[in-house]
Amino acid sequence: MSFASPQQRQAFIAGIPKAELHLHIEGSLEPEMMFALAQRNAVDIPFASADEVRKAYAFSNLQDFLDIYYQGMNVLRTEQDFYDLTMAYFKRIHADNAIHAEIFFDPQGHTGRGIAFSTAIDGILRAMDDAGSQLGITSQLIMCFLRHLSEEEAFATLEDAMPYLDRIAGVGLDSSELGHPPSKFSKVFAKAKTLGLKTVAHAGEEGPPEYIWEALDLLKIDRMDHGNRSLEDDGLIERLRDNQMALTVCPLSNLSLCVIDRLEDHPLKKMLDLGLCATMNSDDPSYFGGYLNDNYEATATALNLDKDHIVKLAKNSFRGSFLGEDAIEQSLQRIDDYVSEFDRKIG
Ligand code: HPA
Ligand code: ZN
Numbered sequence: 001m002s003f004a005s006p007q008q009r010q011a012f013i014a015g016i017p018k019a020e021l022h023l024h025i026e027g028s029l030e031p032e033m034m035f036a037l038a039q040r041n042a043v044d045i046p047f048a049s050a051d052e053v054r055k056a057y058a059f060s061n062l063q064d065f066l067d068i069y070y071q072g073m074n075v076l077r078t079e080q081d082f083y084d085l086t087m088a089y090f091k092r093i094h095a096d097n098a099i100h101a102e103i104f105f106d107p108q109g110h111t112g113r114g115i116a117f118s119t120a121i122d123g124i125l126r127a128m129d130d131a132g133s134q135l136g137i138t139s140q141l142i143m144c145f146l147r148h149l150s151e152e153e154a155f156a157t158l159e160d161a162m163p164y165l166d167r168i169a170g171v172g173l174d175s176s177e178l179g180h181p182p183s184k185f186s187k188v189f190a191k192a193k194t195l196g197l198k199t200v201a202h203a204g205e206e207g208p209p210e211y212i213w214e215a216l217d218l219l220k221i222d223r224m225d226h227g228n229r230s231l232e233d234d235g236l237i238e239r240l241r242d243n244q245m246a247l248t249v250c251p252l253s254n255l256s257l258c259v260i261d262r263l264e265d266h267p268l269k270k271m272l273d274l275g276l277c278a279t280m281n282s283d284d285p286s287y288f289g290g291y292l293n294d295n296y297e298a299t300a301t302a303l304n305l306d307k308d309h310i311v312k313l314a315k316n317s318f319r320g321s322f323l324g325e326d327a328i329e330q331s332l333q334r335i336d337d338y339v340s341e342f343d344r345k346i347g
Contacts, residue, residue, distance in 0.1 A: 027284025082123025170198030246320025
């Protein structure tokens with residue numbers, strides 16, 4: 001069904017209960033917080049104002065962005081910094097009616113510059129606990145390995161995580177994709193699986209369909225991050241559809257990193273129409289110009305998404321989550337209740 005007006009669609013998007021499954025917590029560092037933390041920790045940053053920082057956020061590819069992203073996280077020094085960063089994200093998505101989030105962090109982005117693994121994760125976990133008790137948002141944590149580093153370094157990071165295994169839902173793979181195929185990490189992913197961790201990987205954001213096959217067959221992932229380039233391979237489409245493998249799609253990120261030229265060219269609607277389990281996500285919202293609802297809104301406008309598409313995306317965000325079956329069922333019911341109430345109100 002289509003909406004009577006853009007305002008009605010906006011209201012529907014704003015209120016629908018949803019989950020976010022692809023969010024790098026370090027990518028939610030807003031320029032204002034970057035400045036506040038730089039001052040609090042006496043860290044030099046090469047910008048004079050938050051506006052100047054925003055102006056620097058013009059990227060022509062993934063690596064362009066990553067260079068600035070790793071530089072930005074340099075202001076994160078203490079457990080409290082990680083807490084403040086994470087809590088600010090939860091408060092922001094609470095306003096978007098997100099009720100669940102599965103967030104990434106990049107421990108090697110911190111240990112590599114002398115910040116202890118425990119400093120980062122303790123702050124993030126404390127904010128996750130408070131988001132649960134204060135905002136009613138449930139969350140899980142996924143630890144990513146940086147794929148431009150070696151598999152040996154990923155193993156060392158997995159070792160750092162051992163005391164926290166009961167608080168980590170899974171491992172992921174991010175950073176520079178081209179030249180760093182999933183096969184480089186097959187042993188450490190196998191080890192993570194034996195520890196009972198879920199596995200996800202960025203694949204097919206810039207990398208070719210072969211990387212997506214490797215993520216499926218060698219890393220045996222439970223969920224795929226991005227996956228845009230799956231559409232180049234009919235065999236992949238079939239495999240992803242048959243398994244109902246969730247794809248964590250990030251339209252504003254794809255636009256910012258020039259994976260697509262215009263949002264109107266984004267493959268999300270096609271993915272849904274092909275029966276793939278695509279979900280909507282923000283990736284690095286402070287760098288890519290929008291949080292979860294901004295992604296829904298901009299994409300719905302560009303692709304003329306109707307109500308069924310929005311409902312599908314919101315439902316897929318729970319179906320593709322690592323929540324238990326009961327929690328998924330309850331969330332799907334919440335969406336059905338929301339839709340009934342919305343329809344009743346507009347009569
Ligand atoms: N792609 C790969 N690595 C990343 C990203 C991304 O969009 N954001 C943070 N690390
Ligand atoms: Zn990402």
